[in-house]
Amino acid sequence: xxxPNDLKYTESHEWLRIEGDTGTxxxxxxxxxELGDIVFVELPQVGAKVEKGxxxxxxxxxxxxxxxxxxxxxxxxxxxxALEKTPDLVNKDCYGQGWMVKIKLSHPDQxxxxxDAAAYQxxxxxxx
Amino acid sequence: xxxxxxxxxxVEAMLRKIGVKSFEELVADIPPEIRASxxxxxxxxLSEMEVAEAVTRxxxxxxxxxxxxxxxxxxxxxxxxxxxxxxxxLRSEFYxxxxxxxxxxxxxxxxxxxxxxxxxxxxxGLDVANASxxxxxxxxxEAGLLASSHTRRKRILVSSLVNPQYRQVLKTYAVGLGIEVxxxxxxxxxxxLDDLKSKIDGNTAAxxxxxxxxxxxxxxxxxxAGLAHGAGALLVVSVDPISLALLRAPGxxxxxxxxxxxxxxxxxxxxxxxxxxxxAAKQQFxxxxxxxxxxxxxxxxxxxxxxxxxxxxxxxIRREKATSNICSNEALCALAATVYLSLLGRSxxxxxxELCLQKAHYLADKVGTAFPAPFxxxxxxxxxxxxxxxxxxxxxxxxxGGIPLGKYYPELDDCLLVAVTEKxxxxxxxxxxxxxx
Numbered sequence: 001x002x003x004p005n006d007l008k009y010t011e012s013h014e015w016l017r018i019e020g021d022t023g024t025x026x027x028x029x030x031x032x033x034e035l036g037d038i039v040f041v042e043l044p045q046v047g048a049k050v051e052k053g054x055x056x057x058x059x060x061x062x063x064x065x066x067x068x069x070x071x072x073x074x075x076x077x078x079x080x081x082a083l084e085k086t087p088d089l090v091n092k093d094c095y096g097q098g099w100m101v102k103i104k105l106s107h108p109d110q111x112x113x114x115x116d117a118a119a120y121q122x123x124x125x126x127x128x
Numbered sequence: 129x130x131x132x133x134x135x136x137x138x139v140e141a142m143l144r145k146i147g148v149k150s151f152e153e154l155v156a157d158i159p160p161e162i163r164a165s166x167x168x169x170x171x172x173x174l175s176e177m178e179v180a181e182a183v184t185r186x187x188x189x190x191x192x193x194x195x196x197x198x199x200x201x202x203x204x205x206x207x208x209x210x211x212x213x214x215x216x217x218l219r220s221e222f223y224x225x226x227x228x229x230x231x232x233x234x235x236x237x238x239x240x241x242x243x244x245x246x247x248x249x250x251x252x253g254l255d256v257a258n259a260s261x262x263x264x265x266x267x268x269x270e271a272g273l274l275a276s277s278h279t280r281r282k283r284i285l286v287s288s289l290v291n292p293q294y295r296q297v298l299k300t301y302a303v304g305l306g307i308e309v310x311x312x313x314x315x316x317x318x319x320x321l322d323d324l325k326s327k328i329d330g331n332t333a334a335x336x337x338x339x340x341x342x343x344x345x346x347x348x349x350x351x352x353a354g355l356a357h358g359a360g361a362l363l364v365v366s367v368d369p370i371s372l373a374l375l376r377a378p379g380x381x382x383x384x385x386x387x388x389x390x391x392x393x394x395x396x397x398x399x400x401x402x403x404x405x406x407x408a409a410k411q412q413f414x415x416x417x418x419x420x421x422x423x424x425x426x427x428x429x430x431x432x433x434x435x436x437x438x439x440x441x442x443x444x445i446r447r448e449k450a451t452s453n454i455c456s457n458e459a460l461c462a463l464a465a466t467v468y469l470s471l472l473g474r475s476x477x478x479x480x481x482e483l484c485l486q487k488a489h490y491l492a493d494k495v496g497t498a499f500p501a502p503f504x505x506x507x508x509x510x511x512x513x514x515x516x517x518x519x520x521x522x523x524x525x526x527x528x529g530g531i532p533l534g535k536y537y538p539e540l541d542d543c544l545l546v547a548v549t550e551k552x553x554x555x556x557x558x559x560x561x562x563x564x565x
Contacts, residue, residue, distance in 0.1 A: 040415055045280075060415070065440045067449070 201547025253377025261405025264389030275334030317499025344506030353382030394468030418452030
């Protein structure tokens with residue numbers, strides 16, 4: 001299971017990469033593997049306000065749809081438009097080209113409540 | 129069939145379990161004015177033979193619409209149904225079939241639905257149609273909800289000339305979802321565009337119109353499409369499928385979603401249905417469409433096969449987060465429509481539509497119309513006496529003369545809504561005209 005060390009993680013299997021006051025989010029290798037072939041990703045509009053713990057979009061696989069949960073509160077500044085035509089980027093490269101949303105953090109202190117790679121890995125081991 | 133009521137001990141045990149002292153306390157929330165004040169008086173028990181006789185006697189007091197000359201419309205129309213439609217419907221392979229979740233044993237059912245979807249998409253000029261909805265009212269309402277979730281706006285404009293029952297269903301759904309429903313006024317039998325312009329804004333999710341509208345008149349749909357899109361709202365049009373053989377397809381004039389009542393396509397008018405909701409949309413709404421969709425694909429050996437697709441957003445998977453509250457369809461009614469449309473073909477359907485149009489206009493030329501707007505097979509006519517009194521005399525002569533409009537539009541309490549299908553002969557039309565002139 002690929003769990004990069006430089007990212008933060010949620011219990012609902014999103015990852016967040018912090019660069020300045022902006023966080024880039026996607027879903028983890030574990031999540032994409034569990035969902036299987038991803039056929040559609042529904043993302044919020046740029047400018048939308050998102051709230052930590054609330055759904056901001058959905059990921060649709062052949063037999064399941066899963067909510068994307070905002071890891072932090074803030075404003076959407078960019079979404080990965082490539083996923084509209086090629087949602088399978090999430091399966092192929094979930095931490096790179098399969099990124100989903102960039103959020104400008106309004107409460108940067110929330111980041112400390114997220115898990116680091118070691119904690120996420122431990123959660124994985126003990127059954128999600 | 130025996131009826132086993134609960135014993136007093138049963139009742140007491142159940143009340144105790146849920147922590148209620150008495151039956152009266154359980155029903156205390158029901159307003160007294162709608163509760164029966166005394167016990168309901170029922171006659172004594174009868175034997176099976178006596179019940180059969182009583183029910184037969186009762187049913188003989190009915191006058192089936194098929195024995196009468198019907199000018200009833202208002203969303204449900206008395207079209208001729210070719211005998212082959214019922215013959216195919218009554219094949220047990222179709223009418224006993226369960227919902228086709230298991231594709232490998234359901235190819236026949238799935239093929240019918242796939243062809244139905246293709247026919248409805250062709251008829252409406254839109255990219256994709258679903259496997260059907262419950263009826264015209266729920267189809268229109270679900271289109272409104274789709275628009276609200278797509279635009280993330282909570283305000284829906286609906287023309288007051290949309291079928292009153294459809295508007296009621298829309299308002300009922302909207303309450304729980306926090307959606308505001310605003311009605312557009314009317315003028316001379318059409319939606320009032322000035323009122324529309326004053327009400328449509330950047331918070332409007334959709335404009336819902338019916339074309340032809342409830343009074344039978346055509347609406348300025350092209351202009352409405354421009355106004356809706358100018359505000360970033362979707363245009364949803366509730367159509368009469370027979371009219372589409374003559375009128376422009378909704379997809380051609382900019383409708384984002386077309387819905388409709390499929391009953392005219394091979395189903396008899398009957399009290400309470402079952403009816404058939406039509407739902408077609410532009411490609412971009414494929415993933416937000418309610419209900420099921422059958423898709424054509426290839427199996428692992430490369431053979432063509434049909435399956436239910438786009439299911440991941442529906443109730444059996446997504447529960448309370450599902451796109452809509454329909455996870456079934458009206459498969460047998462969709463079969464009737466598919467057989468009907470296949471039998472008639474493009475030219476046959478056009479012929480039916482032309483006959484309706486010409487006969488309706490023959491009658492209108494004799495009796496006049498309440499509004500100057502163009503119409504298809506239905507129109508409002510002003511009458512000189514109370515419409516109910518006139519209808520009663522017509523019934524005695526074996527004619528169902530139309531629908532009195534005062535109940536829906538108080539200012540039209542001197543009007544009847546009259547529908548003319550291809551089944552009406554010149555003699556029928558002349559007989560009705562005698563009452564109306």
